[in-house]
Amino acid sequence: MRSDDVADPAARRHHGNRHGRSEHARRAVLEAADDLLVEKGFAGVTIEAIASSAGVAKQTIYRWWSTKTDILLDAFLQDAAEDLAVPDHGEVGADLRDYLSSLTHFLTRSDAGAVLRALLGQAQHDPAFAAVLRARFLDEQHDRDRLVIERAVHRGQLPADLDVPAEVDQLVGPIYYRLLVTGDRIDEHFTDRLVAAFLQRAGRS
CATH class of the missing domain: 1.10.10.60 (Homeodomain-like)
Structure with missing residues (x-):
């Protein structure tokens, strides 16, 4: 051998x-x-x-x-592709609640979430790696985060002139803020309130 x-x-x-x-x-x-x-x-x-x-x-x-960081990034991307499927129940509220719950579990309670936190930490003092992480994961993840809302706009469930990027920031931004900055609890009650606030802004409450 x-x-x-x-x-x-x-x-x-x-x-x-x-x-x-x-x-x-x-x-x-x-x-x-x-x-x-x-x-x-x-x-x-x-x-x-x-x-x-x-x-x-x-x-x-x-x-x-070439480096351990490259290995960890590939391991993480494989897990993300498997675990962060975007639900499609045909109703924007249900889809968002399901997706944010899955995202929260992935980020806070899975091994892959621990990998991501380590990679984000490495990116803070390695600009070259930060660019790679953004190109290989963060841009793709942003597309996943937008998908439920974009699908609902196309179905006529949300206004056609909805500011999708801004709404996505308000939905997922607080999750990452608690994860990476405050360390406050992220539970289903918290993510459901994010969805309820979005639906009210969008005239769906």
Whole structure:
């Protein structure tokens, strides 16, 4: 077996499909990085620790990523794509309540949320990484945050001249403010009040 293959019996039994072995190794690295961050915090995550936990050689990691931050970002993006699906119940109030509840759970109680908080902290003193984080996640997340409202405008459930960006800021901004600044509790009562205030502004209360 090559030294940069996954060092476990399942991988050794996998023959004739190099891509399969590589994908197995890649996913093992992403999962190991996630687990280490939750267990030890950002400073405790190293390439060496990730390689050991994932059962791969460091050369395997450097085949795909240059830094631990790159690995954590890829791990986070994979989780975000899976966990932040935008609901479509056909009614804007129900959709927003469901989406903000899911977003809050993702940010505050999931391992992926811990990864995001670490990445946002890193971005504060690394302008180059901040640009990457914005391009690869924050812009896409902003599109997700807008989707429920944009869909409702297209359906005629909300005014066509609604200032969608401003309304999105007022819906999700308080969640991020509590998450990153005050540390105040974010619960369903809080997010439901955000939705109720939006519906009143939009003439839907």
